[in-house]
Amino acid sequence: METSSSTEFCLHSWGANSYGQLGQGHVDDQPEPRFSDITALQHKAVRTLTGGGGHSVVITENGEVFVCGQNNRGQLGLGHIADITTLQICPSLTQRVSKVACGWEFTICLTDSGRVLACGSNAFGQLGVGKAVSHSADLLVVESLKDPVVSVAAGLRHSLAVTVSGCVYQWGTGLCSHAKRALSPRPVPPHLSSTVPSLVPGLDQKNVNMVTAGLAHCVCLTEDGDLFLWGSNKHGQLTSTEPFLSSPTLVKRSLLGGEKVVLVCSGWTHIVAQTESRRVYTWGRGDYGQLGRQTCHHAERQMTGPSAGSGNTVVSLPAEVKVLCGATQIACGSEHNLAILGGRLLSWGWNEHGMCGDGSQSDVFQPQLVSGVRPLLIGCGAGHSMAVSPVTTDSTQNSATTSETSEQEH
Template structure:
């Protein structure tokens, strides 16, 4: 969902900061929200923010791009490969950018014409520009997508897009090894092994509108309110019994109490969805508190016996409601932590090793907790950091 804020703003960030991804001019982790350096913004208004493994991207209302953080693979699109610790304007080939998705070390920009521009690592074909490019500090057009794109997502090493006709495309080989191991001796389907956009099968009769990507899984939301999932099921994030699902499988609507889904987000190994009544459900990996609830509440013995998890402390959960998040107007997922705006207030939960939950500690947060004093208008997460744009503090 889209949110905008006006010039009377402050930009705060916290969590992992090894590469300057907090935009504060240094490279030290921050365990509570701190002001970022906004000198370069000149009272800009913003419409989107996203983060990758060590970088952050901000999209302005007029389509400009500001970036900071890790840049060793050119993921900031600045024509250089040096890390940047304060927000810097990114040239965008005269294209207006409307949204952004960040993978581990690459970035996908969506233009107002429905085109995708990509930069950063292409070691797994995640930029969608073929095999000849290993990485790029320049913005490259993903030319194979002929129809305008309306939604884009970046996983750890794979990418997804939805066109205006409702078709879903996938590229990048980040899921290939998992698929090969699970499907052998059968061949790996082309959409899991392609380095250019490839149509995802099994959604022919559906009109898709939004996609989300985990580290090794994919989620698609249709206009009918259905969710389809595919990829790795190691942590039960697909709600299936198989360890890997190669083609989209329907999430039983009964798991969402029979309600249609209207939004979906994904961390690396967990999924968050909101239904038509505003209720928020979470499922998947639970050992960092990333589900925002006690794992035992919806423990699924069938999944446990199927063996998609590793280690006694890793619990697999089916979808269950997190009631305190009902009515959330925004949700953002990092690798294993989350932010949400509920009633104008900011909540955080999950993995907290680098302080990304903003409570001043490094202890994981099992249930959504209020970050007091912040009234955010826009939120975003990187793998281990958090960002909030606030109208006042």
Template sequence: MATPRTTCALYTWGANSFGQLGQGHAEDQAEPQCVDDGQERQRLRAITGGGGHSALITETGELLVCGQNHKGQLGLGHISDVTNFQHCPLPGNQTVQQVSCGWDFTILLTDNGHVLACGSNAFGQLGVSAEIKHTAEPLLIKSLSEPVISVATGLRHALAVTGSGGVHQWGTGLSAQAKRALNPQPVPVHLACKEPHLVPGLDQVTCQKVVAGSAHSACLTVAGDIFLWGSNKYGQLCNKESFLPLPTALDGSLLKGERVCAIHSGWTHLIAQTETGRVFTWGRASYGQLGRRGQTNDVTSPESDASLADSSSEISLPSEVKTLNGATQIACGSEHNLAVVGNQVFSWGWNEHGMCGHGSFCDITQPQPIPALKDVRTLLIGCGAGHSMALCCLKSGGESGS
């Protein structure tokens, strides 16, 4: 008897105003829909998204992109939105190791350790000359002379870890909040620099990964420790200060003494996975993004640009989400999340555009399996700010979940 042929399909859902779902149209989808563009999907290395765009990396290091492109963030050489995934050729035929999508810009880490950037540079988030306001061609960040091993993008800033374990930051997205919080003290240069600048205070540790929120940054060391800096508006830094200009170690006791093996960040919340498979969440909880029923800790409207509130009374300390124990993958959008636990994809958090994939538009306060993906095996998950993606294996004889 012949073995059933296994094929892979990419499913996307959620916000789609700019075609970021890659489905050839611009209508939101509240349930996973198969991206049927005739391309083989068995060999993807990573999937992720930004404010209104998406990016896929193939196992051979090719980059596929779609979605919003008004600042050239797709790197295609033009500024027209794209509703189907298109191949993005890189200078010198370089291949991609990692891609991180910010609000309206994209940072690319190549397999040879170089960092390229495209999109808006209004806040210096591309790490190139400030004279360049935006670019539709991926540009090399020349000041990162040492090979890079990890990159991350926030709303208006970016980070990179070099092979020696140092962390560089660029973009001025954190400087306005720093000025308010630190006045009349001068703002540290790494918070207001438009080209990569070494982040001080990490000399005694070796970093291996960085993540970023809308106005905060975090790094994970090889020893399994987490360092946090930037805005603490929603308690995401687990500190009584409203703003931390320098990296501050997260008290290990808050994670029950567990060694951290992975860290993820939304705009205002963080998720840590430990070596024993436990998952802890903390930060803003207003949309259920922490996966804890009934918890909320808003201090201001997310749209407000008022001065930072003192979040000392609103600190959301790390708490374990036992439903996610043993998760093999986790991905964060701006205020929603995906996780692979066992053979199921779970989602929770902000759901205004249906990005949790349950067919409704109501926020989900605890991780719930996505019904449409219950009969497939998920290989990869990824999130944009308000959309979701999953690469799934399915057997011939009918596609589940579309």
């Protein structure tokens, strides 16, 4: 989607706000959309909205990065560790940034030239710069990624990148404890235990072009429209009976209507995929409503057997959310989701902090309309939501500009 760069827009935000991640100048949760203070943007075109555990990042069309929210580990890249309650430009960035991925307390930036920069907590090696750095308030170059990178992703405490040649690299030890329990006495593979980028095996000749990540799982999408999953399977999100998958495993296309996948995004423990006919499928954990559908049917079943461990393993198979067919954008928070469909904004899932935008704190089990917002661009943090919409007569002091759709990476 492209719009005129001379047209003004405003930024709405809602949900959790303990650290000022809504960019509204305060730290009170907001159960309904409210205007963010975008004075610093100076009517710049907005390309991407996204967030992490308690921080938000906005990328402009010119590749500038604006940040706000939690900064206790330097995840805003501002050279200090003070929280910020309104959007500020990241002044140290001299390279244009095209994409960004936010983890719990860290941020991964991808420049137009394909370099990867990282800041924030490195307690689990999630910055990809080795063990010597505990955290960094300055953006560090991930030097060992020699080839240009085209996609990045951040989980809770691990990171992923895809190079221009289609190779996938992983770093951060966030999955290591899960792997040790599941694989013992076998050793944990290097890509699950490395503090610098390590090549993920099993994807030769697959031409991966996109990655995303959950709390303790990984997702990649190939140019051919195939999905591969690996990591923790605690909530059946890997469509397998195994408790842990150490290497990428193909999701059978028959589970997705026999179609290619064109978009995938991930929450902490659930996955949302859209196929070539714009049908939307969800699977994984659903007890907060994050699947947007009833889960008590054939798509979820109890599996038993040697591979299921000491008890039953719930396998959550993809099922279509028919009301989302035709969605033009989808974004996942940790346990909630946003979508744009027919120019309307829909939300569903966990709502304890009001991130579904309906004024309540009750979980939402089916996609519902978020009133008062005409969305052009959406993004989620772990527990908050953001949307760019056209300026109305009462929002002329809260305007910005949007130019294209957001990269849907959690």
